[in-house]
Amino acid sequence: MAREGKGRVVPVGKAKTRYVTVPADVAGDDRFPFEDGEEVTVRIEEDKRRVVVEKVE
Numbered sequence: 096m097a098r099e100g101k102g103r104v105v106p107v108g109k110a111k112t113r114y115v116t117v118p119a120d121v122a123g124d125d126r127f128p129f130e131d132g133e134e135v136t137v138r139i140e141e142d143k144r145r146v147v148v149e150k151v152e
Contacts, residue, residue: 097121115146 100118107114121127129135134151 097124098126 097118097120100121102116102118102121105114105116106112117127128150129148136149136151138147138149139145140147
């Protein structure tokens, strides 16, 4: 399966909320660490070029 693919940042309405799409090849990989509806933490790395998504502990 795929560990990498191209997704998109999608705006929603007038709010500042954004969704990031995950390609099916990546989401379908048996190493994909998330389940549908799971709560995650999203943070911006110090270099401001990277966003990290992690499971909530």
